[in-house]
Amino acid sequence: MLKVTVDLDVCQDHGQCVFAAPDVFTLDENGRLAYVESPGEALRADAEDAADVCPLQAIRVEG
Numbered sequence: 787m788l789k790v791t792v793d794l795d796v797c798q799d800h801g802q803c804v805f806a807a808p809d810v811f812t813l814d815e816n817g818r819l820a821y822v823e824s825p826g827e828a829l830r831a832d833a834e835d836a837a838d839v840c841p842l843q844a845i846r847v848e849g
Contacts, residue, residue: 788849790823790833796844806839807832 790810799819803811810825810833825833830847837845 788825788827788830788833788847790821790825791846791848792819792821793844793846794819796842797840798842800841802839802841803836803845806836811836 797819799813799817801813801819803819803821804813807829809822810829811819811821814820822829833845833847837843837847
């Protein structure tokens, strides 16, 4: 099962993940990152792309 985690202590809400995987990551009304923890296998490539583009490498994709 695909699992996405974000270290929110490291994340600075740059939003690059939102552009890479908008079905997994969003910025809320306060500009803070929100994400789907178990997005489903169909979104694996997008989630991995988001992890790759994160400037602080705060995203982990497992499973």
